[in-house]
Amino acid sequence: MILLNDIELLRGGRHLLNSANLRVHPGQKMGLVGANGSGKSSLFLLLQHVLHADRGDMSYPQDWRIASVEQETPNLSQSVLEHTIDGNAEYRQLEETRERAELEGGEALAHWHHDFEAIDGYSTPSRAARLLAGLGFDEPAQARPVASFSGGWRMRVNLARALLQPSELLLLDEPTNHLDLDAIVWLEGWLNRYQGTMLVISHDREFLDNVVSGIAHIERHEINTYQGDYSSFERQRGEQLMQQQNIYEKQQVQRAHLRKFVDRFQYQATKARQAQSRIKALEKLQAVAPVYASNGYSFEFFEPAALSSPLISFDRVKAGYGDTLILDQIALNLQPGSRIGLLGRNGAGKSTLIKLLAGILEPVAGNIEQGRNLCVGYFDQQQLEALDLQATPLLHIQRLAPKHTEQELRDFLGRFGFAGERARAPVGPLSGGEKTRLALALLVWQKPNLLLLDEPTNHLDVDMREALVIALQEFSGAVVVVSHDRHLLRTVVDELYLVQNRKVAPFAGDLDDYQRLQLEGFGDQESSGNFTGEPLAQNTGKDDRQQRKRLEAEFRQQMAPVRKQLQSLEKQIEKQQGIVDQLSAQLADPTLYESDQSTRVSELIRQHGEDKAKLEAMETTWLELTEDLERRASEFERMSA
Numbered sequence: 001m002i003l004l005n006d007i008e009l010l011r012g013g014r015h016l017l018n019s020a021n022l023r024v025h026p027g028q029k030m031g032l033v034g035a036n037g038s039g040k041s042s043l044f045l046l047l048q049h050v051l052h053a054d055r056g057d058m059s060y061p062q063d064w065r066i067a068s069v070e071q072e073t074p075n076l077s078q079s080v081l082e083h084t085i086d087g088n089a090e091y092r093q094l095e096e097t098r099e100r101a102e103l104e105g106g107e108a109l110a111h112w113h114h115d116f117e118a119i120d121g122y123s124t125p126s127r128a129a130r131l132l133a134g135l136g137f138d139e140p141a142q143a144r145p146v147a148s149f150s151g152g153w154r155m156r157v158n159l160a161r162a163l164l165q166p167s168e169l170l171l172l173d174e175p176t177n178h179l180d181l182d183a184i185v186w187l188e189g190w191l192n193r194y195q196g197t198m199l200v201i202s203h204d205r206e207f208l209d210n211v212v213s214g215i216a217h218i219e220r221h222e223i224n225t226y227q228g229d230y231s232s233f234e235r236q237r238g239e240q241l242m243q244q245q246n247i248y249e250k251q252q253v254q255r256a257h258l259r260k261f262v263d264r265f266q267y268q269a270t271k272a273r274q275a276q277s278r279i280k281a282l283e284k285l286q287a288v289a290p291v292y293a294s295n296g297y298s299f300e301f302f303e304p305a306a307l308s309s310p311l312i313s314f315d316r317v318k319a320g321y322g323d324t325l326i327l328d329q330i331a332l333n334l335q336p337g338s339r340i341g342l343l344g345r346n347g348a349g350k351s352t353l354i355k356l357l358a359g360i361l362e363p364v365a366g367n368i369e370q371g372r373n374l375c376v377g378y379f380d381q382q383q384l385e386a387l388d389l390q391a392t393p394l395l396h397i398q399r400l401a402p403k404h405t406e407q408e409l410r411d412f413l414g415r416f417g418f419a420g421e422r423a424r425a426p427v428g429p430l431s432g433g434e435k436t437r438l439a440l441a442l443l444v445w446q447k448p449n450l451l452l453l454d455e456p457t458n459h460l461d462v463d464m465r466e467a468l469v470i471a472l473q474e475f476s477g478a479v480v481v482v483s484h485d486r487h488l489l490r491t492v493v494d495e496l497y498l499v500q501n502r503k504v505a506p507f508a509g510d511l512d513d514y515q516r517l518q519l520e521g522f523g524d525q526e527s528s529g530n531f532t533g534e535p536l537a538q539n540t541g542k543d544d545r546q547q548r549k550r551l552e553a554e555f556r557q558q559m560a561p562v563r564k565q566l567q568s569l570e571k572q573i574e575k576q577q578g579i580v581d582q583l584s585a586q587l588a589d590p591t592l593y594e595s596d597q598s599t600r601v602s603e604l605i606r607q608h609g610e611d612k613a614k615l616e617a618m619e620t621t622w623l624e625l626t627e628d629l630e631r632r633a634s635e636f637e638r639m640s641a
Helices: 040-047 080-085 089-104 106-118 121-134 139-143 151-164 181-193 205-211 230-265 269-284 350-358 393-400 406-414 420-424 432-445 462-474 486-492 511-520 544-587 598-640
Strands: 002-011 014-024 029-034 055-059 066-068 169-173 197-201 214-219 222-227 312-321 324-334 339-343 365-370 376-379 450-454 478-482 495-500 503-506
Touching: 002 040, 014 040, 014 214, 014 222, 029 040, 029 205, 029 230, 040 169, 040 197, 066 151, 080 121, 080 139, 080 151, 089 106, 089 121, 106 121, 121 139, 121 151, 121 181, 151 169, 151 181, 181 205, 181 511, 197 205, 205 230, 205 486, 214 230, 222 230, 312 350, 324 350, 324 503, 339 350, 339 486, 350 376, 350 450, 350 478, 376 432, 393 406, 393 420, 393 432, 406 420, 406 432, 432 462, 462 486, 462 544, 478 486, 486 511, 495 511, 544 598
Parallel strands: 029 197, 029 214, 066 169, 169 197, 339 478, 339 495, 376 450, 450 478
Antiparallel strands: 002 014, 002 055, 214 222, 312 324, 312 365, 495 503
């Protein structure tokens, strides 16, 4: 059992943990969540004795072996397979003693074979090969030197090393960041079979739902645990926050009542005793913190200046690199409102298709026709490398918008988490998540009508991912996305396309169907049952399900102005409610009626009546718009059924 008792942990003079407690039972799989910088990775270092607590006790069985993913990989000429096997130190140590045991023979050799069998030594090379295959390395790739791979692929090798290592405790810090969807599905299956104790840091809610049975949430320097998966944690936490806010609001009313009595009577001799009792009551009243929205990000894509139909079209397009053909005979028409998610194994050509759409890659053959008003917003991880590390977020946006005021640009950046001095800090020291937020902010500012997103959620925390999902749902242009974030795919895209065997075609199933096929192993196109093998244009209008999705996209686009009107009205209602509440509080003040203030009272009553009438009119309009939206949605469902 892992036991943390009253732990205090400081980094750079700042509290990460304070009076924190945690209990993890043997064999339990726990997700570790919390805001960026809350101390999740530092807790892992504490468990590995790299850091030491400033106060408190930490314990777990002394004989536990800990496996974790190394964050750096040197440029090695060693093969990927051999470097992965090196992760099993016990295996390598026994290998080194084999020759000596064979020379000694007898009991020494018998002991060696016993120890080798105990660590499954005979199956270690084949297990390493299967691990690498599951993470996307085919047999030729396993034989290549580690140095020949990019940083993301080297992180996959490090993950394979950690999984191969015998362990009682497995620590995984954002293991899905450099994986595609196929590898994530495979990893989930492996982790579900893992027999030891596991702690995993992740911002991928669906991954957590599939692999953990408990959540440890770091907030305000404390660790709170919840039973169940991430979705269960969200429900429980939401209920707690509502309860806490209700208690806080009631407490504030009670505090105000007690304070008012004390302020009025503590210096009057006849009321001194009663005032003192109220002061003691205030001191004993346990403070409950107000609930603040944890999500500091709120943004939306600007309305495109103009839309063409189609935005872009492909006619028998071929694409590749040098003599290698990656995609063949692509036929595609992208309309405003299209929501497309690309599926396919790593290397199948998803990113190649995105680059064709972005105009970064020229086709080998065929024709690409761009709409007159096409404005592309393109995001991939290389956008982070293109940032000016010496410049600030504010300077980055000023270069795009030199005619806008600094305050306008600072307000815009604040929606992406760059408020106050953070907008003036150099980009270089920013984390991967912060750089991704900045790259997305720069993309949003350019008002694209076609968004091309290649793994946009890497390094983003849960709150920013959710803000991105909401913004994409309201975007009136077209979206094509490659992502391993299944929550984003499920909630944003209307159509899935499979990139396979150089073809791009509609995938008639959903993400669950795709995951099942991936686990079973793709057969040929005809036997898969969900991959048509036909070019996109030849399937347009032939599949009822695809037709319905297109109709839904069109309906959502038609309803977008109504939804925006509702959102604007909700903000006005909230503001007007605040005005009415303020006037009500003034009218409820007893001191207002103690002296001759009849004129003031009359004015407040008149103003209160007028503002309340405005509020009721706004609420009536909101209700009518909501009912109209629901009626039209019901009619659409009935007509399209």
